[in-house]
Amino acid sequence: MGRAKNPVQAVGTTATIIKKLAELNGAGVTELSNHLNVTKGTVHNHLTTLEENELVVKDGDKFHLGLRFFEFGEQIKNKHKICEVGTPEVEKLAEKTGELGNILVEEHGRGIYLYRAKGENALSLDTGIGSRVYLHQTGLGKAILAHTPEKRVDEIIDEHSLKPSTKHTHSTRESLFEDLEQIRERGYALDMEERAEGIQCVAAPVITNDGTVRGAVSVAGPASRMRGDYLESKVSDMVMRAADVIGINLSYS
The missing domain is CATH 3.30.450.40 (GAF domain)
Structure with a gap:
């Protein structure tokens, strides 16, 4: 796998949060913060941005991956x-x-x-x-x-x-x-x-x-x-x- 010469830290954090949400089948801000050793403020900012872009949904205190990923998956599979x-x-x-x-x-x-x-x-x-x-x-x-x-x-x-x-x-x-x-x-x-x-x-x-x-x-x-x-x-x-x-x-x- 190629390595980015100048990796964007924020993108890396977002990707890590998405992967952990998938692994945990949904999680709250505090739970993600504890799992990833990232501040709750950082986790919250990433999650709300993902929610605004229809990539995650909030159910009570937990966030879950949204159906947009299903849409992406079908498009990728069809390719x-x-x-x-x-x-x-x-x-x-x-x-x-x-x-x-x-x-x-x-x-x-x-x-x-x-x-x-x-x-x-x-x-x-x-x-x-x-x-x-x-x-x-x-x-x-x-x-x-x-x-x-x-x-x-x-x-x-x-x-x-x-x-x-x-x-x-x-x-x-x-x-x-x-x-x-x-x-x-x-x-x-x-x-x-x-x-x-x-x-x-x-x-x-x-x-x-x-x-x-x-x-x-x-x-x-x-x-x-x-x-x-x-x-x-x-x-x-x-x-x-x-x-x-x-x-x-x-x-x-």
């Missing part, structure tokens, strides 16, 4: 062509497998879920559309990293580290890069309970004709169902075919 092109294919994956189909893209070294489709047996996970995850912890993220220039992968690791989520998460560069090489060779990535215990998935990168990785698609489900030949043969073939179709459609859209 990602992979979501429009990939939705039908991911819905087919969810229907055929009965599991959870996903589309994820990379931004600022993190993975962001753009779309999810639920099959009849799909699990309800702790991540949803808009959720951010560490790339090395997910099959989707690893599928993207496997086709990202090594220099950029190193930059992402330097910025975000290799934080473990479970005992199965890659925690060293050596193990991660070995896995990325295997992903390139076989065409798909596996998440073997690396982000969440009991959840496994298979993912494939979406690559356009110019060799650019535009994101990844996956199918995720409980380890009791997503295992063995079913995971690494049948589901992986379906996911790779879907990724190929999306990549071709993106190349000519």
